[in-house]
Amino acid sequence: MGKLLCACDSCRNKLCAKQISIFSSLDGQQLTKIADLIIHKCYKKGELLILEGETMNSLFIINKGQTKAFRNTQDGREQILHLFSEGDFFGERNLLRDQVSNYSVEALEETHVCLIHKHDFQLLVREHPDIALKVMEELCRRLDRLENTVETMGTRTVEARVSSVLLEFADKYGKPHPKGIMIELPLNREGIANYIGLTRETVSRKMSLLQDEGVIEMNGNKKVLIVDRTALERLAE
Amino acid sequence: MGKLLCACDSCRNKLCAKQISIFSSLDGQQLTKIADLIIHKCYKKGELLILEGETMNSLFIINKGQTKAFRNTQDGREQILHLFSEGDFFGERNLLRDQVSNYSVEALEETHVCLIHKHDFQLLVREHPDIALKVMEELCRRLDRLENTVETMGTRTVEARVSSVLLEFADKYGKPHPKGIMIELPLNREGIANYIGLTRETVSRKMSLLQDEGVIEMNGNKKVLIVDRTALERLAE
DNA sequence: CCAAAATCATGCGTTACATCACATTTTTTT
DNA sequence: AAAAAAATGTGATGTAACGCATGATTTTGG
Numbered sequence: 015m016g017k018l019l020c021a022c023d024s025c026r027n028k029l030c031a032k033q034i035s036i037f038s039s040l041d042g043q044q045l046t047k048i049a050d051l052i053i054h055k056c057y058k059k060g061e062l063l064i065l066e067g068e069t070m071n072s073l074f075i076i077n078k079g080q081t082k083a084f085r086n087t088q089d090g091r092e093q094i095l096h097l098f099s100e101g102d103f104f105g106e107r108n109l110l111r112d113q114v115s116n117y118s119v120e121a122l123e124e125t126h127v128c129l130i131h132k133h134d135f136q137l138l139v140r141e142h143p144d145i146a147l148k149v150m151e152e153l154c155r156r157l158d159r160l161e162n163t164v165e166t167m168g169t170r171t172v173e174a175r176v177s178s179v180l181l182e183f184a185d186k187y188g189k190p191h192p193k194g195i196m197i198e199l200p201l202n203r204e205g206i207a208n209y210i211g212l213t214r215e216t217v218s219r220k221m222s223l224l225q226d227e228g229v230i231e232m233n234g235n236k237k238v239l240i241v242d243r244t245a246l247e248r249l250a251e
Numbered sequence: 252m253g254k255l256l257c258a259c260d261s262c263r264n265k266l267c268a269k270q271i272s273i274f275s276s277l278d279g280q281q282l283t284k285i286a287d288l289i290i291h292k293c294y295k296k297g298e299l300l301i302l303e304g305e306t307m308n309s310l311f312i313i314n315k316g317q318t319k320a321f322r323n324t325q326d327g328r329e330q331i332l333h334l335f336s337e338g339d340f341f342g343e344r345n346l347l348r349d350q351v352s353n354y355s356v357e358a359l360e361e362t363h364v365c366l367i368h369k370h371d372f373q374l375l376v377r378e379h380p381d382i383a384l385k386v387m388e389e390l391c392r393r394l395d396r397l398e399n400t401v402e403t404m405g406t407r408t409v410e411a412r413v414s415s416v417l418l419e420f421a422d423k424y425g426k427p428h429p430k431g432i433m434i435e436l437p438l439n440r441e442g443i444a445n446y447i448g449l450t451r452e453t454v455s456r457k458m459s460l461l462q463d464e465g466v467i468e469m470n471g472n473k474k475v476l477i478v479d480r481t482a483l484e485r486l487a488e
Numbered sequence: 489c490c491a492a493a494a495t496c497a498t499g500c501g502t503t504a505c506a507t508c509a510c511a512t513t514t515t516t517t518t
Numbered sequence: 519a520a521a522a523a524a525a526t527g528t529g530a531t532g533t534a535a536c537g538c539a540t541g542a543t544t545t546t547g548g
Contacts, residue, residue: 088488107391143380153390160397167404168448211405251325
């Protein structure tokens with residue numbers, strides 16, 4: 015289960031840093047310099063990138079694949095806090111203040127990451143203040159999303175929560191489809207339940223209900239077609 | 252209900268900016284320059300500082316008093332997202348990208364704020380990158396808190412939610428007391444309920460229960476004495 | 489200090505979700 | 519392609535929080 019250096023050099027000569035929005039203000043030469051600082055790693059599905067409570071010393075940037083950030087609650091549940099995919103970063107909180115990670119991060123599929131060491135990142139930020147602004151922007155986006163999550167979790171109706179999460183997935187992972195928007199779900203039913211604080215069974219039941227109402231169509235376990243987005247938005251309130 | 256300029260000059264000549272952590276890296280001369288940019292305003296209890304959906308052009312920093320940030324949900328509830336008190340700032344999200352406010356902010360008591368105009372703030376950040384890092388730190392703290400909120404809201408047991416919020420208040424507003432920690436509650440029962448996604452009645456019932464168990468002692472409606480912090484921490488998990 | 493208004497406590501019936509159990513389907517493995 | 523494993527759907531049942539109603543208490547404002 016060792017975390018091996020990535021065998022593929024899919025990005026070593028391709029300036030993967032260029033793809034990443036927080037570096038978007040830099041020019042080619044600066045990016046080349048950054049590329050030299052980056053270490054690449056590759057994780058298989060189910061592998062842990064970060065363990066809650068662990069001391070961190072790098073910023074993780076996802077080059078390919080996706081991960082979930084979660085905590086194991088005392089009552090045995092798993093609460094998923096964030097989903098990270100291509101271009102997202104995490105571990106930033108431990109770069110400013112010395113602090114252990116407050117969640118675990120697990121690969122949901124084969125995931126390739128770029129690592130920048132804490133020290134290098136701090137130098138970069140000093141040299142290019144624009145990076146700090148980009149990071150701030152992303153943190154604000156993340157706050158927005160969490161505020162929405164808190165709002166929907168505070169809402170009593172469970173239908174609204176399920177609808178919200180489907181809309182979120184549609185925006186993030188959805189692809190156009192002749193009959194609507196096709197989503198390749200990043201999580202199974204239990205994962206969705208752990209993301210919005212419900213049980214697997216309740217998510218199942220509500221999704222079946224949405225299908226009966228003609229709002230969505232399930233295609234196997236991993237694909238969902240949003241047929242009537244408007245209805246979903248109305249349900250999500 | 253007009254938002255009048257503050258009559259008191261409690262801070263005009265006292266470099267109120269000095270108190271504010273995001274400016275802590277600046278020296279006296281720089282602070283004086285900032286003080287000139289600041290506009291002071293004063294709001295009475297119940298007044299709105301920001302209305303959800305409003306275009307924003309300033310950063311608000313609380314000099315004295317406290318406020319709640321909230322949204323009115325479609326089902327008629329009010330979801331409180333943040334509590335801000337002395338030294339806290341808000342409105343930052345609208346300074347980076349042009350975006351309307353995604354929550355309303357209301358004064359919970361007489362509140363004095365310092366306002367910095369978007370344009371001035373952006374210049375300041377360019378000139379003093381340390382400010383951006385300080386803002387990032389605060390944003391991270393806020394993310395931490397929201398992540399905790401999501402975790403406790405996802406937890407099924409309501410006792411844990413109530414205990415968590417009491418602990419949060421104890422840390423933020425608690426004062427030492429011979430028998431434990433005395434809290435001056437920033438919110439009434441309904442407010443607490445809207446903060447953690449419960450009903451007023453449920454909060455009432457659970458707090459009565461905690462009192463019966465000898466964990467807390469209520470003193471009128473606005474004061475709570477934490478008698479057994481350990482028990483509360485155990486309940487909060 | 490008193491009266492009015494606001495806030496809080498609590499009993500009770502109802503509802504919605506959790507929980508358990510098991511059949512079924514889908515996915516993975518060989 | 520078949521077998522094994524994993525994930526999902528669904529019914530029955532219990533329970534905990536909601537929602538309403540009402541009386542008690544606390545706070546506010548003159």
